[in-house]
Amino acid sequence: MTDLAPDAGFGRKNTKLKSALLQHKALSLAGLSERLFGLLFSGLVYPQIWEDPIVDMEAMQIRPGHRIVTIGSGGCNMLTYLSAGPARIDVVDLNRHHIALNRLKLAAFRHLPSHKDVLRFLASTGLRTNSDAFDLFIAPKLDAASRAYWTSRDISGRRRIGVFGRNIYRTGLLGRFISVSHLLARLHGINPADFIQARSMREQRQFFDDKLAPLFERPVIRWITSRKSSLFGLGIPPQQFDELASLSGERSLAAVLRHRLEKLTCHFPLRENYFAWQAFARRYPLPHEGDLPPYLQASNYETIRNHAHRVAVHHESFTELLARKPASSVDRYVLLDAQDWMSDRQLNDLWSEITRTADAGAVVIFRTAAEASILPGRLSAALLDQWDYDAEASLRLGAQDRSAIYGGFHIYRKKA
Structure with a gap:
């Protein structure tokens, strides 16, 4: 096959x-x-x-x-x-x-020389040599349509594959939504990236209670989370917004999002939750930091x-x-x-x-x-x-x- x-x-x-x-x-x-x-x-x-x-x-x-x-x-x-x-x-x-992304990830496993090369390509950030690895090992074996996609130019004129030399996890609709969320929190004096400094479940809980939870009481955030379009970046379509709003009994999803964020930050050790690393650090953990x-x-x-x-x-x-x-x-x-x-x-x-x-x-x-x-x-x-x-x-x-x-x-x- x-x-x-x-x-x-x-x-x-x-x-x-x-x-x-x-x-x-x-x-x-x-x-x-x-x-x-x-x-x-x-x-x-x-x-x-x-x-x-x-x-x-x-x-x-x-x-x-x-x-x-x-x-x-x-x-x-x-x-x-x-x-x-x-x-x-x-x-x-x-x-x-x-x-195109699914086919590329499959091709990386099939054609890159080793596990370390796969990690560099799919889990590392800031490695310009990933484009070279694509050209040398993957592109010749990739189907024509997917190869054309990754070698084509994006809106800035750069080859699409170049994103693997920067940080693909900061891209896409969800990546941009997380970036905007970080910016909004910093405008309120909170840097979400500080969460990865937590060394215990107790410290994770403290960060949520002291830093993140109060944000959902801010008027601007409650207003933003009452707009359907504001949550499109999470991949939440209009139909899902209405379903979620029914849980809170109000038009704002602030309470629902607060509850989901509490689970992400407080229910699992940070070392074992690469989803939290992506949400707060915008990357996967390094070997000494946690699990891939x-x-x-x-x-x-x-x-x-x-x-x-x-x-x-x-x-x-x-x-x-x-x-x-x-x-x-x-x-x-x-x-x-x-x-x-x-x-x-x-x-x-x-x-x-x-x-x-x-x-x-x-x-x-x-x-x-x-x-x-x-x-x-x-x-x-x-x-x-x-x-x-x-x-x-x-x-x-x-x-x-x-x-x-x-x-x-x-x-x-x-x-x-």
């Missing part, structure tokens, strides 16, 4: 992404909001995926022979799944920038490298890909939070294909902005009755998700 799908080329505009997002008329307030989000979301959004892969791996219990379909996003979790030796992974994404993501750890390198050819990357929707698969051909499904964006019709179309293609013992995992699963009351009874919801494991593993972004983590298992 190659790391390319039949649709290896991808166009300049994310027409598939935009069509998936638009549910209201253009001249309505909801329609305008959707179109603004679609415009922002059409660029690179997530240089790193923000779902905890350790939670995913425990929920799915991947075994050799399993066939997985997952949304790509930043590509990190797909690589982590490879460490369990599945037979095949199909990666789908409607964002062409994520497609599982896909970058030396213990997983050889397995991921040897299995990278088992991944196919597709520029299409989850439903479109499944519609081309035979019945009973998939064992694990990873939907991220995509269902929060969907209409009832899109949701039922998706689960019709999931149910048709699910093999015996199939597992579906996904996350939601709010705490509850979105399926009851929206998915047809005929489809929902074919799945068991693992409420206990969903609640337990959701609490263990170190990224702290989502309100709920959900596991559905195909009934025998």
